[in-house]
Amino acid sequence: MVCHGLRKVYDGKLGLFRKQSPPVVAVDHLDLTIQRGECFGLLGPNGSGKTTTVEMLEGLLSPTAGDVRLLGLGWDRDEQALRERVGVALQETHLPEKLTVEELLTLFRSFYRRPRPLADLLAAVELDEKRRSWVGKLSGGQRQRLAIACALVGEPEVLFLDEPTTGLDPQSRRQVWGLVAAYRARGGTAVLTTHYMEEAERLCDRVAIVDHGKLVQVGIPAELIAALPGGHVVELELEKSAATRLDIAELRALPSVSEAHLSPEGVWSLAVSEPERAVAAALALVESKHCGLARLGTRKASLEDVFVALTGRHLRDS
Amino acid sequence: MCSWRLPEGTFVIADSPERRPHPIVQLTLMRLREMGREPGVLFWAFGFPVVLSLALGIAFRARGPEPVVVGALLGTSPEVHQALVDAKVRVKDLDSASASTELRAGRISVLLAPPAVPGQPLTYRFDPSRPEARNARATINGILQRAAGQREARLVRDEEIHEPGSRYIDFLIPGLIAMNLMSGSMWGIGWVVVHMRVRKLLKRLLAAPMRRRHLMISLGLARLVVIPIELLIILVFSRIFFGVQVTGSYVALLAVAFGGSACFASIAIAVASRAQNTETVSGLMNLVMMPMFITSGVFFSASNFPDVVQPVIRALPLTAMCDGLRAVMIDGAGIVGVLPYLAILALWGVPAFTLGLRYFRWR
Numbered sequence: 001m002v003c004h005g006l007r008k009v010y011d012g013k014l015g016l017f018r019k020q021s022p023p024v025v026a027v028d029h030l031d032l033t034i035q036r037g038e039c040f041g042l043l044g045p046n047g048s049g050k051t052t053t054v055e056m057l058e059g060l061l062s063p064t065a066g067d068v069r070l071l072g073l074g075w076d077r078d079e080q081a082l083r084e085r086v087g088v089a090l091q092e093t094h095l096p097e098k099l100t101v102e103e104l105l106t107l108f109r110s111f112y113r114r115p116r117p118l119a120d121l122l123a124a125v126e127l128d129e130k131r132r133s134w135v136g137k138l139s140g141g142q143r144q145r146l147a148i149a150c151a152l153v154g155e156p157e158v159l160f161l162d163e164p165t166t167g168l169d170p171q172s173r174r175q176v177w178g179l180v181a182a183y184r185a186r187g188g189t190a191v192l193t194t195h196y197m198e199e200a201e202r203l204c205d206r207v208a209i210v211d212h213g214k215l216v217q218v219g220i221p222a223e224l225i226a227a228l229p230g231g232h233v234v235e236l237e238l239e240k241s242a243a244t245r246l247d248i249a250e251l252r253a254l255p256s257v258s259e260a261h262l263s264p265e266g267v268w269s270l271a272v273s274e275p276e277r278a279v280a281a282a283l284a285l286v287e288s289k290h291c292g293l294a295r296l297g298t299r300k301a302s303l304e305d306v307f308v309a310l311t312g313r314h315l316r317d318s
Numbered sequence: 319m320c321s322w323r324l325p326e327g328t329f330v331i332a333d334s335p336e337r338r339p340h341p342i343v344q345l346t347l348m349r350l351r352e353m354g355r356e357p358g359v360l361f362w363a364f365g366f367p368v369v370l371s372l373a374l375g376i377a378f379r380a381r382g383p384e385p386v387v388v389g390a391l392l393g394t395s396p397e398v399h400q401a402l403v404d405a406k407v408r409v410k411d412l413d414s415a416s417a418s419t420e421l422r423a424g425r426i427s428v429l430l431a432p433p434a435v436p437g438q439p440l441t442y443r444f445d446p447s448r449p450e451a452r453n454a455r456a457t458i459n460g461i462l463q464r465a466a467g468q469r470e471a472r473l474v475r476d477e478e479i480h481e482p483g484s485r486y487i488d489f490l491i492p493g494l495i496a497m498n499l500m501s502g503s504m505w506g507i508g509w510v511v512v513h514m515r516v517r518k519l520l521k522r523l524l525a526a527p528m529r530r531r532h533l534m535i536s537l538g539l540a541r542l543v544v545i546p547i548e549l550l551i552i553l554v555f556s557r558i559f560f561g562v563q564v565t566g567s568y569v570a571l572l573a574v575a576f577g578g579s580a581c582f583a584s585i586a587i588a589v590a591s592r593a594q595n596t597e598t599v600s601g602l603m604n605l606v607m608m609p610m611f612i613t614s615g616v617f618f619s620a621s622n623f624p625d626v627v628q629p630v631i632r633a634l635p636l637t638a639m640c641d642g643l644r645a646v647m648i649d650g651a652g653i654v655g656v657l658p659y660l661a662i663l664a665l666w667g668v669p670a671f672t673l674g675l676r677y678f679r680w681r
Contacts (some may be wrong), residue, residue, distance in 0.1 A: 060525060060681055078461070083527035094517035096348060098355040103347070110344040111526040134355075153529070 001057070001158065001189070005066035006030040007165060008213075026052040028213040029066070034191060034206075036157075039184055041204035042193040043303065045313070049213035050193040051091055051162055059089050060158050084113060087156030089147045091163050099134030101146060104135055104151065110174050112154040120289050125179060141172025143246065148179055161185055161192040169300055177203060182207060197303040216310045222238040224306045229258035230271040233301050234278050237267045239292035246289065254281040261308055271305065272298075332397055341528060345536030349510070352541060362505075363548060367498040368555050371491060374617070375560050378486040387455045389417050389426035398430065398440065400463035407458060421445070425463040427454035433553035483648050487560045493616035494645035496551055496578060500547065500610070501638055503579045504603050508586030521681050530680065538583060545579055546572075566646035570653045574646060577660045578639035581667035585635070586675035608637035644655070 008027040010091075011038045027049045034040045042050045053060040057068055057081065059075030068075060073082050095104060099259065102118065108117035123129045125145040130138060130227050138146065151159055161180070165173040179192055180203055200207050201221045209216040209224075217224065225231070238246070251260035251270060259271040272278035275298040278298055308314070319345060339481035353359050387408045395585060396413075402409050410426055420426045421443065427450050431441040442459070444451040513519045523533065549571075564571060593599040613627075614620060614636035621630055631637055642659030645651035 058522060058525060080527055086525075088522070088525035090518055093519060093522040095522075096352055096519065098352045099348060103351065106339055107344040108343075108347055108526055110339040110341040111523075111528045113527075115338065150522070192526055248560075304447070314658070 001032075001034040001068075001070040001139040001191075003030060003032050003057060003066065003068045006032075006053065006063050006068065007065040008049075008054055008056060008061065009064045026213050027056070027063075030210070030213075030215050032208060032215070032218070034188050034189065037184075037187060038205040039180065039190040039203055041200040041207040042191070043195070043197075043200050043207045043307070044211055045195055046191075048210050050195075050210060052213075053210065054135060054160055054191065054193050058086065059083075060088075075142055082153055082256075084205050085157045087151035087159045089144075089151040089159075089161045089164060091166075093142070093147060094247060095135050095146065095150070097134060099133050099135055101135065101138070102116065102131040104146065104228065105149060108150045108153045114155070115153050116155050121149050121152060122226075124152065124182065126175065139172075141168050141175060144168060144172065144176060145179065148176065152183065155186075156188065158189045158191065163193055163195070165194070165196065173199070200303055207303065209303075209310060211311045212305075218305070221303055225301050225303065228271060228301045228309055230256070230273040231301050232272050232275045232278075233299050233305055234270040234272050234275060234282060235267055235295070235297045235299070236270070236282060236286070236293070237295035238286070239294050240266075245256070245291050246285070254278060254285065257281075261312070268307070269308065271301065271309070283285070341532045342536050342539065345528075345533055346539045346543075348615045349536060349540035353506075353544070354539070362543060363498075363502055364551050366550070367494050371487075371494050371552065371556055372559065374490055374494075375487045375556075378490070380616050384450065386457050388454060388458055389420055389429040391429065391431050392416055393432040395432065396439075397465070400461060401461055402458060405461040407461065422452075424448065426489065427451045428458060430458075434645050483563070483565065485560075487556070487618070488562055488648055489644070490617065491552065491556045492647045493640050495549065495575070496614075496636060496639040496643055497611065497616045498548060498552070498638070499545065499575055499579045500582045500607065502544065503541060503582035503584045504589070504607060506541055506544070506586075507583045508590040508599055508603050509596060510537070511587070511590040512593045512596050515593075515679065516595055525681055534587075534675075538580070540574070541579055541583060545575060546561050547576055562647070564647045565650035566655070567652045570651055570656045571643065571646045573653060574639060574642035574656050574659060577663045577667075578642070581635050581639075581663040581670075584667040584671035584674065587678070589668040589674075591674045591678045607636075610634050613637070615640050627666070633662065635663055635666045 006027055007025070007029055010024045010026055029051060030049075033189075034039075039214060042053060044050050052061060056063045056068070059068070059079060071082065071085055084185060094317065101122070105118055105121055109121075110117065116124075122131055125148060127142060127149065129130070129143060130142060135143065136147065148161070151161070159180075164180070165176050168176065177199070180192070184190060190203075192203065204221060206218065206220055207224070208218045217316070221228075238247075246268065248260050248262070251257060251268065254270070256272045256274040257270045257274070261269045263269065269280065270278060277298065283296070353363075355452050381450070385406070385408055387410065388402065389410045389412045391412060391414060399409060410420065412420060412426075412429075417426075417429050421429050425446060429443040431443055433440060438460075442455050444455050446452055511520075514523075524530070553562075553564065585606060586603070589602045593602065613623060613631050614634050615631075616636070620631050620637055620640075621628070638659040642651075642656045645655050645659070649655075
């Protein structure tokens with residue numbers, strides 16, 4: 001799958017009593033290449049243009065400029081053929097509540113030339129016992145699995161999942177991850193958007209980090225993390241109102257610390273290569289400034305830190 | 319699971335995993351299931367018209383002649399009083415203050431004022447713009463003149479008719495059917511389409527290889543299933559309770575019912591083609607339907623409106639449907655008799671559908 005120079009501009013809203021608001025650039029010249037068989041993640045905060053991008057890839061939004069090719073085909077000419085081979089789970093769809101699980105899947109099966117057998121689908125998303133329940137009576141996790149089942153009906157070669165686990169509890173989230181893994185085991189290509197780092201690190205072979213509609217970085221999660229200076233993170237949380245008593249230059253000057261960043265919640269993150277040395281030095285600094293220490297932790301660097309390093313912002317800030 | 323026998327004598331099992339369900343059938347079933355499992359929808363489609371016709375049928379049921387009530391000011395002669403009472407006219411004795419209140423409120427139709435000087439005429443005081451007052455004046459005048467010795471100069475005989483077909487309920491039922499089919503098609507298509515759009519269901523269906531025309535056809539088919547049930551319920555009900563009959567051809571009746579529903583379904587597609595939320599589409603549909611509710615002669619004859627606007631009213635689709643149904647049910651029209659009405663419905667429906675699809679917002 002290739003997209004080239006992808007761009008989407010929304011016209012400003014034409015208000016009755018106010019001037020037309022300026023056009024919004026949701027996606028700005030995005031180039032992506034996704035290989036067959038890989039799981040590709042679009043990673044970015046809310047409003048970064050993930051959904052707009054993925055809907056253009058799905059052929060549900062027409063780009064203002066640029067083009068999308070997938071499986072060697074384009075949406076403009078081969079839509080019907082592509083629809084048979086691509087599965088889509090939208091960010092939120094309110095599936096008909098008064099239909100049973102079985103009825104809904106039968107409806108979706110009717111659209112495809114070679115649909116996956118019903119029993120097989122129900123087993124794949126673990127909704128066997130709920131086959132005669134109304135969609136409206138399902139839990140959030142069950143509904144999400146049903147939405148994924150609808151995307152899997154045509155045995156798609158490419159599966160798009162837009163924020164598949166947003167708002168789900170950890171248990172349901174793990175079930176969804178299991179579904180994606182099972183789909184990939186059958187040889188499928190998956191494209192998903194998320195703002196959960198853990199999800200991207202676990203599921204994706206490669207991730208594209210997007211911010212403000214622009215591509216910031218593409219790469220293998222482990223490599224992106226390894227490319228960070230240090231590779232470890234020391235987090236310092238000081239008692240209220242004490243956070244600003246530390247100075248970014250002082251923290252950077254500590255041994256083995258290469259970068260420091262203060263989150264809006266008041267937590268200092270230090271990128272370090274030798275956590276033991278950095279922690280000892282940081283504690284000494286805190287002591288000398290007479291700040292109360294609320295929490296101190298060290299962890300390995302994650303994609304979240306990659307995002308912070310690249311954009312200077314946290315994923316869930318905006 | 320169901321099975322049936324083919325001519326060759328083989329059995330085919332439906333619903334087997336290999337058999338692919340047809341998308342039109344499945345989409346239609348989706349609509350019917352959503353409707354059938356929603357008690358509110360069932361009431362508005364089937365129960366409400368029955369309740370409305372019952373209420374209006376009772377309110378406007380055929381009654382005997384209204385009793386004439388007149389007021390008599392103090393001093394009205396006993397002979398006049400007696401003559402009226404003998405002729406079953408209710409006479410209220412009033413002083414002049416209360417008399418004018420009673421007259422204004424319409425509780426008496428005519429006030430009798432005795433002559434100030436004997437030999438002067440008896441005065442009938444009434445408001446000629448009130449039909450019942452003119453009526454009462456004519457009635458009591460006849461009674462008093464006959465009591466005073468006047469004789470009929472021409473021999474006449476009254477013959478009262480109470481034929482089905484001439485009553486208000488016979489006029490009302492076709493109007494209610496037309497109104498119900500209009501609302502059913504507008505809400506059942508317009509609102510439903512926008513609701514699907516709001517829920518992103520439309521988008522989700524398009525992300526599957528669903529043909530757009532299959533969805534449109536299935537919306538129509540779902541109506542096609544519901545319309546005969548709606549018709550049957552109200553026809554049977556009005557037949558049993560009010561003796562309302564269909565004097566013309568049932569084929570013509572179905573033609574007008576389906577033609578009208580198709581026309582309003584097309585208008586609904588046009589109204590719903592761009593709307594992004596259900597509030598907008600509800601407002602637009604009321605904007606389209608309300609003028610027709612008022613002017614198209616559902617509850618009373620459209621000919622009560624001034625002559626200037628008659629051509630406009632006659633050209634409205636709901637008027638065509640009301641008139642078409644009345645032509646069949648009351649005047650006994652056949653299929654040829656309703657062709658002009660079907661033509662008007664087509665003139666609205668075809669362009670509405672074409673434009674609606676042209677500008678339809680699928681995503």
